[in-house]
Amino acid sequence: MWETIIVDPFTNVLLLIYKLIGGNFGIAIILFTILIRVITHPLMAAQIKSSTKMTQFQQSKQWQDIQKKYKGDKEKLAQEQMNLYKELGISPFASCLPSVIQIPLIFGLYQSIMRALAASPAQLLILSRVVYSFFPISNLVPLNSQFLWMNLGQPERVYMFGYGIPLLAIIVALTTYVQSKVTMPASTNPGDQGAMMNKMMALYMPLLLGYFALTFASGLSIYFITGNLIGIAQYALLGKVNWRAIIPGYKPETTVLARNK
Amino acid sequence: MKTKYLLLIGMALVLVLVLGGCATGLTASSWPGVTADKNNAYVADGPFVYAVNLQTGTEVWRFPAKAATSTPFYATPVLTPDGGQLIVGSFDHKLYSLNPTSGAENWRFEQARDRWIGGVLITADTIYAANADYNLYAISFTGTLKWVTPFTADQAIWGAPVTDGTNVYFGTLGRHVYAVNAQTGREVWVQTVNGAILGSPVLGPTNILYVGTYGGELVALNTGNGQILQQQTTSSWIWTGPALDGSNIYTGDANGKVYAFPMSGTGTAWTQQLNGAIFGSPLVMDTTIIVATESGNIYFIDNTGQNIKSVTLTGKIYASPAAAGTLVLVAPTGGDNTLVALDLTGAIKWSYTAK
Numbered sequence: 352m353w354e355t356i357i358v359d360p361f362t363n364v365l366l367l368i369y370k371l372i373g374g375n376f377g378i379a380i381i382l383f384t385i386l387i388r389v390i391t392h393p394l395m396a397a398q399i400k401s402s403t404k405m406t407q408f409q410q411s412k413q414w415q416d417i418q419k420k421y422k423g424d425k426e427k428l429a430q431e432q433m434n435l436y437k438e439l440g441i442s443p444f445a446s447c448l449p450s451v452i453q454i455p456l457i458f459g460l461y462q463s464i465m466r467a468l469a470a471s472p473a474q475l476l477i478l479s480r481v482v483y484s485f486f487p488i489s490n491l492v493p494l495n496s497q498f499l500w501m502n503l504g505q506p507e508r509v510y511m512f513g514y515g516i517p518l519l520a521i522i523v524a525l526t527t528y529v530q531s532k533v534t535m536p537a538s539t540n541p542g543d544q545g546a547m548m549n550k551m552m553a554l555y556m557p558l559l560l561g562y563f564a565l566t567f568a569s570g571l572s573i574y575f576i577t578g579n580l581i582g583i584a585q586y587a588l589l590g591k592v593n594w595r596a597i598i599p600g601y602k603p604e605t606t607v608l609a610r611n612k
Numbered sequence: 613m614k615t616k617y618l619l620l621i622g623m624a625l626v627l628v629l630v631l632g633g634c635a636t637g638l639t640a641s642s643w644p645g646v647t648a649d650k651n652n653a654y655v656a657d658g659p660f661v662y663a664v665n666l667q668t669g670t671e672v673w674r675f676p677a678k679a680a681t682s683t684p685f686y687a688t689p690v691l692t693p694d695g696g697q698l699i700v701g702s703f704d705h706k707l708y709s710l711n712p713t714s715g716a717e718n719w720r721f722e723q724a725r726d727r728w729i730g731g732v733l734i735t736a737d738t739i740y741a742a743n744a745d746y747n748l749y750a751i752s753f754t755g756t757l758k759w760v761t762p763f764t765a766d767q768a769i770w771g772a773p774v775t776d777g778t779n780v781y782f783g784t785l786g787r788h789v790y791a792v793n794a795q796t797g798r799e800v801w802v803q804t805v806n807g808a809i810l811g812s813p814v815l816g817p818t819n820i821l822y823v824g825t826y827g828g829e830l831v832a833l834n835t836g837n838g839q840i841l842q843q844q845t846t847s848s849w850i851w852t853g854p855a856l857d858g859s860n861i862y863t864g865d866a867n868g869k870v871y872a873f874p875m876s877g878t879g880t881a882w883t884q885q886l887n888g889a890i891f892g893s894p895l896v897m898d899t900t901i902i903v904a905t906e907s908g909n910i911y912f913i914d915n916t917g918q919n920i921k922s923v924t925l926t927g928k929i930y931a932s933p934a935a936a937g938t939l940v941l942v943a944p945t946g947g948d949n950t951l952v953a954l955d956l957t958g959a960i961k962w963s964y965t966a967k
Contacts, residue, residue, distance in 0.1 A: 470744070471642040471686070471703070471729060472770065472810060472851065473930070476891070479849065479866075489807045489827045489849065493767060493785040505726065 357455060359481045361463035366482060366491060369467075377498025377573055380464055384577040387460055388585065395585050403591065404441055464570045468496055468504040496570075503570035517565050519572040524561030526579035531556055532596045534586045642703075643891070644943035645688030645731060646951065648936035649695055649712060655943050655951050656685035656700050661708075662966055663715060664951055666936050669962030673715030675708070688731035688772070688932075692739075692753060699739055701728020707741055709755060719755035729770040730812060733780070738794075742769035742782050748790075750797060761797040765790060771812035771853060774821070776835060783809025783823050789833060803838035805831050811852030811893065816861070816875060824850030824863050830873060844873050844880070852893040852932060855901070857915060862901050864890025870903050872917060882917030892932035895940065900956055902940050904929035910942055912958055923958040925949070 364386070369379040388395070408414055414435060421428040436442070469475040475492065482488045496503045501519070508515030531553035564572040586592045644657035652663045652672055659679035663672040676683065682704055689700040689710075697718060698710045707728055709718040726745035733740040738758060739751040746765045750758040767786025774781050779791040779800050785808040791800040807827020814822045819835045826849045832842040848867040855862045860872040860881050866889040872881040888907025895902040901913045906928045912921045927947020934941045939953045939961060949963040 470727065472891075473642040475810070476851075476930075492826060493808055502726075 354481070357459035358462045358466065361459045362466050362478070362481055363483050363486070365463050365467050366486060366494075369494060370486075370491060374495050375498065376467070376494045376496055376503055376570070377501070380503070380570055380573045381577045384460065384574050385581060387456055388578070388581045391456060392585060396589060399586065399589055399591055401442065404439075408435070408439060408441055460574065461571060464574060465568065467494055468568060468570055469493065470504045470568075498569075498573070501569045501573075503573065504568050506566060507564075507569035507572060519569055519576070520561045520564035523564040523572050523575045523579075524557040526576055527557040527560045528553065529597060530579045530582050533583060533592050533594055535593070535596060642684075642686035642729075643930035643945050644950075645686055645700075646931060646934040646941050646943045647689050647691065647731075648934055648939075648941060649691055650937070652712065653934070653936055653941050653951060653953070654689040654691075654698055654700075654712070656687055656689050657943060657950055657966070658684055658686075660966065661685050661689060661698075661700050661710065661715075662950065662964075663712065664964045666939065666953070669951075669953060669964045671964065671966070674966075675710055675715045675717070687728045690731045690734055690772075692734050693736060697753065699732050699734065699741075701730075701732065701741065701743075703727045705743075705745075707732070707739075707749075707751070709753075721749070721751055721755050721757070723757055723760075724749060726768065729768070731772040733773045733775060735775060735777075735794075740773050740775065740780050740794075742771070742773050744768035744770065746784070748773060748780065748782060748792060748797060759797045761792055761799075763799055767808075770810050774813050774815050776815055776819075779835065781813050781815070781821050781835070783811075783813055785809065787825070787827070789813065789821070789823055789831075789838065791835065791838060801838035803833055803840065805829065805840070806843075807849075811850075814853050814856055814861075816856060818875075820875075822854050822856070822861055824852065824854055826850065828865065830854060830861065830863050830871070842878065844871070846871060848889075851891045855894040855896045857896045857899075857901075860915065862894040862896065862903075864892075864894060864903055864905075866890065868905055870894065870901070870911075870913070872901075872915070884911075884913060884917055884920065886911055887922075888929075891930040895933045895935055897935055897938075897940065897956060902933050904931070904933050904942055906930065908944060908947065910940070910954065910958070912956060921958050923954060923960070925952055 365379055365383050368382050369376055372378050417431045421431060466478055469478040479488055501507045507519040509518045535553060560575050644655055647654050653666055655662045660674045662674050665672050684703040685700055687701040689698050691698055698712045701707045705724050705726060707721040711718060724743040724745055726743055729744055741749045741751060746768060748761045752758055765784045766788050767784040769782050769784050771783055775794055778794060780794050781791050783789050787805050787808055789803045793800055805825050806829050807825035809823050810826055811824060816822060821833045821835050823831050828846045828848055830844040831840060833840055846865040847869050848865040850863055850865050860874055862872050864870045868886045868888050868890060870884050870886055874881045886905050887909055888905030890903060890905055892904050899915045901915055903911045908925045908927055908929055910923045925944050925947055927944035929942060929944050931943045938955060942952045950966040951964045953961045955961055
């Protein structure tokens, strides 16, 4: 079911792009990632909008006053929080839902990239059988897995002075960090759990994705880097990129929210 | 708020697990390789290479002693002419020499940069090993590099090379057949065919090299200059090399059709439609052609194309069957057994299941 609805169509679109651009799998991954991001842009925009609203809520004087007032009464605090959400027209899960929808697409994209690379007879067999009949698969296979200095089916290393330097993994970690920082909603509320979580994610995600890039096929790294850069571009398009956030010691300003009346 | 961020962390963890799982699946997926000497059968199947006693069907040893998911073995193991070493490649880019009696590691060759998909070719003094990193390596029996092809082939090499003593021949996924000098690795000729070459070429008796292609052709080439002498079309992809007897060349395709092409002359000697796609090479034993299919069937076909008998095993069969004296060894995938030994009547003599 998952394969038929997501992975198989993704694989075929990826192969179609590969064929149309004359057989460069690296460019095909980049274009396919852009295509997926363009299609899911409305979701992303909705997420950014909700997320901004939520951050403003966290920073608002109203919420900070309520937190102080009901510091010792968690039940009452939660009740007041929900009341304020309602009053300001905020849905607590609205910023989360688009992410939930995007997760399967990320899985599908990754699986289709890995499938198309087919680095063993069994994998080639699977690929051969999922390619739609209108594709002359024997003319397409094997895909040209060379892109710039990389073999997209292998983890990447640049050899200098006898040492293999994982250049792509470094770029993945760096772009992930920059994306996390410049797109992270600014927060002045010291009790903002979301902001704390965002800060943690900004540290862990570059390490995690960097580890993936270090270990897995470099085709995945191309996807990560493209995704990170497009992510920044999408935020920039919506005017939500905060470049000052990468400056050490940067402090955001406090917000006052307008009530939903 | 807390719930929301816990949900996001949960999703990130799922992402980690799924991506990790996918990547692991990528590195550990293929089908077994089987060979035998007079004492044991050797099966490279996932985390282990197993030695199984040919008389009893019991395990003699396994290598390595403990499973390591990073070292999957699927390449067909090959014995040196004196029977003193078993050479097997791994997806971890290393080529291992094992003691066939004990399973102890003699040495490992670590200079290749990609997977060992197919088996190696071993002559009296050299191991010719083709790697998915587009190179052919000539290695001594002590594991030292003699030479590597001074050029890079156009694509990965999945099939074992063959030699006539003068040249070494191999096919690539990039639809090319190469002949290189057996002493130096220098290119002698290169020829383009109509599809990727996934299996090994086979040498005929009269300076002819046969290759099956993913483009659905069996191609005969002149070993002297690479000139294409004949092309026989099949109904679907050919995944492995053909097999020969004195009169015919046998191959099977992914539509389940087995073909006998006469070595002299053109046309088809006979064809048979079998149940299930054919991914392994046919095996010729005396006057019987043994073909295994994905549906789990093993067919015993008389070399005239008549008198077909079949046996069905549990699981699917992708690997080429191997001969061990009068036994036929088959390694199913996803079935009840790791290795099954049958006689030429199709009777199962023993089966071995790795625990």
